[in-house]
Amino acid sequence: MPKIFEYLGIILFFYSNEHEPIHIHASYGNLESKAEFYIIDGKISEIRIKLVEGKKPLKGAKLKDFEKFLEVYADKIVNKWVDYFVYHKTIEFERITHKLK
Secondary structure, eight states, X not given: OOEEEEETTEEEEOOTTOOSSOEEEEEETTEEEEEEEEEETTEXXXXXXXXXXXXXXXXXXXXXXXXXXXHHHHHHHHHHHHHXXXXXXXXXXXXXXXXXX
16 A cells, blocks of 8 residues: 655555556545546546545545645646556655645
8 A cells, every 4th residue: 555645644545456547545544535536638627535435534624635635736646646556666655744725
């Protein structure tokens, strides 16, 4: 399970046996949600935050932090997903400690 980012205590990661659509999981304590990326003509057309089976979802301020992170880092997440699952590259972990605007 590669940990990709940490943002204000939210851990963003891929499970090692992932599937399409491209997506990333976000956990904070015992809460977990995922974001799916829909791509048309090489561009992200939509990002949907979904429930993770058997987990309570992110909520309140942490859900808003996750949404903001996705807004700013969407392209980088997709690139890391492709690098890891398509090209089998090692992915570097990044910690973001400042609030995104």
